[in-house]
Amino acid sequence: MFKHLFKLIWNKKKQNFLLITEMLVSFLVLFAVFTLMMYYYNNYKKPMGFDYQDVWVINYNNSYQTKNVDSLDLYYETLRKTIKSLPRVKEITFVSGNIPFSSRTNESGLTFRGKHVQHLNNFTVEDHYEKVMNVTLLEGRWFNKEDVVSKNQHIIIDADLKEATFGKESAVGKLLGNDDDKNKFKVVGVIQTIKRNGDYLKAGPGMYFRTDTGSFRWLDKILVKVDHGADAAFEGKLYKTMANYMKNANVEIEHLVNKRTDANYFALVPMIILAIVSAFLVINVALGLFGVLWYNINKRRGEIGLRRAIGATGKSVAAQLVSESMILATLALIIGTFFAAQFPLLNVFDLPAIVYIEGILLSVLFVYLLVLICSLYPGKQAAAIYPAVALHEE
């Protein structure tokens, strides 16, 4: 029977070509949507890597300029003490501008053991950063005073960078750097990658450097961990303290909670638009498919009547029509999968292969389901055709 259906489909290739094209296009659109969805979902499943609750960001423009490093240090250490002495402040830390959920980046590349790591985030942080952010230490330790060394500057890396460079090996105590660099960094700790781009986007890899004398010249953000009850009144107080201290500076206070919401919003909007567009497309395709199958059945009433006369049951006629649609869907999906498979094979968008595979599987399932649903009713209708009536009509 299968071979018979193939012959029937093959001999009607002109009519079926259109149907297959329609299924193919919907597969490709669904593939895009599902791949993006799975990409977001896989990122969403990963832990945040830090606490954004009750962490505030103080942005200031770095206006205090002096050649003297000691007075620079004194200026900022006094600021630190002043802020820390405020009632609701638990901990504070100066940090480079590329804080979580901000659009600022500081990226470099790295070729280690012949493997190239792209988009490597460089963070400059202090010892208190760990407490303020509550990052998750996976291996080794966080920075402390022992990290003032003259050779092999100490660094902390995130899990993504560790995975990309050392794989399953332990990284702590190892040297990391470009293969042709003589003076490599020494890894003292590995932390859980922090999702700096929000819940849905890829975050790593990242490399953390400890601040040194003179860092204050260019650092322009402070992260403050506050009490859970800290309110607008306190925010005003904090602002006043900052403004008073830095006479001519622009000071702005943000909350990481809000910044996260914004970051997620910007990730989700294109996704939602794509989903709406594809939903309309899928509805269109479904109606088209339904219409074509319905039309086919009416055009084939004679054939259906004949098949009934020579021994087909109503059920087997319905099964035949549904099977024909499913074979067409299979052909469309084989072609579609061939195209879709090029994305992971050629690594078009630098997404993990598994995301594409999940995207393909979901869209295959969806198209099959769609075709099945669209052909079940016309098939049922065909089964109900009276053979005598159908034969009489022609």
Added chain:
Amino acid sequence: MIRLQNIEKVYRTDTIETLALNSVSLDIAKGEFLSIMGPSGCGKSTLLNIMGLLDAPSKGDIRIDDQKTEGMNDKQLAAFRNKKLGFIFQSYHLINDLQVLDNVELPLLYRDTTAKQRRELAAEALEKVGLANRLKHFPTQLSGGQRQRVAIARAIVGRPEIILADEPTGNLDSAMGNEIMEILLNLNRNDGTTIVMVTHDENMAHKTHRLVRLFDGAQVQ
């Protein structure tokens, strides 16, 4: 072979009721070649459809090969049609998207057969109707007479005991018609196939064993 008793068929639409058959009783013996004649609309096709289990009578009793067909479910009816009956129609009812050989194989698809058996039996049936050299043609590439011969091959490929033919020569000129008639007569004579044929052609009807005339749904002869 076929026994009809007091068959009545009423077609009901929203507005009208048509009595297509009015108490028709008929006994057709095994190996008989029966023809049915009558004016257009008198119920010939309806009667044939009822004999072929394509339609159920409103009243009355049908026995085929001593089997009561009333109360059979869809599956049993389909199997019965497939094994016992062969149909030939005025408009051939070939599937235009299938080659001649595949068209003839069709009834065997609904049976337990291998592809090889199907091909052999279909080729054999086509040989019988003189179309052994047209296996790979599509129906649209054949003449009317050739198409009807394909339809006959399809009707006989499953070796049914009964063939029901509804105006098999109705669309053909007399030469072609005679050819088709010759094939049917041979089937009846050589294989003992019981044949019931509806026709408008007196000459054809007279070549058969028995002639039944219908008028307004009732048997008049």
